[in-house]
Amino acid sequence: MRSVTVVGASLAGVCAARALRDQGFDGHITMIGDEVHLPYDRPPLSKAFLLGDESTVPLDVADLDVEWRLGCAATGLSGTTVSTVSGDVSADAVVIATGAAASRLPGTAGIDGIHVLRSLDDALALRSSLASGVRLTVVGAGFIGSEVASTAIRLGASVTVVEASQTPLSRVFGGELGALIAGWHRIAGATLLTGASVAGFVTDAGRVRAVQLADGTVIESDVVVLGVGSVPNVGWLDGCGLEISGAVVTDQRGVTSNPAVLAVGDCAAVRDPATGAVARDEHWTSAATRPAIAVEALLTGSSRKFAGLPYVWSDQYDARIQFAGRHEAESVAEIVEGDPTTGPFVALYRHGNHPVAVLAVSSPRSFGKWRRQVIDTSNLVT
């Protein structure tokens, strides 16, 4: 194998290129990315970067030895030839790492003051509009919406968080602990409206003025952030012959239905061979660690599969949330350290007698200890 094209010049793409070099590949690597920026890290965009600290954003790509094609969108894939807006790139193998795009609500495109937060350019635009006294409405109390709300409170904005479900974060943490963490918004001085769906936006001369809820409530707003999820960037793969199910489907190594094509990061979904189900982790750690396994399969034919637990962290209101494992409806959470009503705590989720997930708030050491006890539910026989 003499050449590899990586499509998507961000975390998963960079980690794939680094894995190729670390595993001895000395051929040509072309990195195609539609953004004009060199690769950067996204987690700070809703945290330190919004507060003005840019130091943590760039990803280290100094010694990758790749040909960069930035500001160059891929438009199609045929075998291992990638079509782009500026011509075709053929190689012996392709890594698909095109991530995901922030979802928008219908009719919001082009309205000034309504933001999403996925890219550096999104963060620059949002940062320039957040200031003390600004009335910010965040739609969606998931991780990104909650982090933006928390950062905006620190900047002195007047913040309302609108969440469609009655119990925010319950899918991730379960009802009780999800409600507890979502409750931090109120403690910090934001208004949290749950079970509230957005019916539309009031605009004036193309600029947002208010958010209208289905129950008739009108929230005067200078700035709106939509934190309503993301969709994998796979439209450019239409008709390429790979299996796509919302995301690019891979085996547990990250290899697609074409053995010379890998898919990693937020654009990929992994098929569980036991159940046939496909699952996608939209977490930094998955995008950073899975590419090395996929590259090993590409270079050596190895059957080693990813063995780690899903892990996500989030920083909100001076607390560090860490969660590892898989929480399901039937899991039962028990506080094993600390007290959630007063400060740091650790909760262990059990499925029957098996510890299947751990949640820690501002308890990094304890998190490490409890995490080692958690088993992967995808290997659980009940």
Ligand SMILES: Cc1cc2nc3c(=O)[nH]c(=O)nc-3n(C[C@H](O)[C@H](O)[C@H](O)COP(=O)(O)OP(=O)(O)OC[C@H]3O[C@@H](n4cnc5c(N)ncnc54)[C@H](O)[C@@H]3O)c2cc1C
């Ligand atoms: C604001 C924010 C905060 C986050 N905070 C956390 C956190 O605290 N903890 C955590 O675990 N995770 C967090 N995440 C998630 C984490 O950043 C992602 O899981 C990770 O960035 C995924 O990396 P990726 O390389 O797969 O995709 P991306 O980072 O989305 O990169 C994909 C790249 O491909 C490019 N691309 C798309 N289509 C094309 C095309 N057709 N041609 C060429 N290039 C294309 C995109 O523009 C992008 O540059 C956060 C994400 C965001 C947006």
